[in-house]
Amino acid sequence: MLGDKPDWKLKVRAWVEKDGRKILGPGRVELLGHIDRLRSISAAAKQMNMSYRRAWGLVKDMNEAAGGPLVEVTTGGSGGGGAVLTPLGQQSIALYQQILDHLAKAASDLEKPASKK
């Protein structure tokens, strides 16, 4: 039906909650990806032009909201310690990507001209 109005674009935002509390959203999942790659919350924050304080707050909030840690802070080491994703954190990135792919497909179905459905 949106296909009849080719200049009208559908936008979709998706997030995951538990007990009404947000676990995952686009920014949080981007942060998880950077942490996974850089093994550091501060380096990940820098990539997103975000303060360390904000990134740390998001990590803490995700861990609490999910009911189990997505990110684990590794203490010690000469570099002052780093951070890694837990299996649940890895799974969360994959899950969110699957959600985006599925919704993108649903959105593109809506943008097909009605006659070609």
Add this chain to the structure above:
Amino acid sequence: MLGDKPDWKLKVRAWVEKDGRKILGPGRVELLGHIDRLRSISAAAKQMNMSYRRAWGLVKDMNEAAGGPLVEVTTGGSGGGGAVLTPLGQQSIALYQQILDHLAKAASDLEKPASKK
């Protein structure tokens, strides 16, 4: 995949833009529905606990963003005039409902246990 985490809930928000400018979203479509039913912007605003000023601003913005009016204000009359939806306004409500239905279906697919997909 969300089916493996039955207490993780997917939330989706959808809106329609043209040239990067919002035309329709949940609140706007709700407002259109009330205007359609009540034939009055001020009565519709009241239903939503919204000021007339805000409702009128939303109507003006929708009309401009869509590139054609969704709501037409009817002047005159002893009641001080009212408002009606144009065919484009009617179509917009139907379109948005179709979007919601389609995305709800996509979301429910994601919440099925993986084994039953």
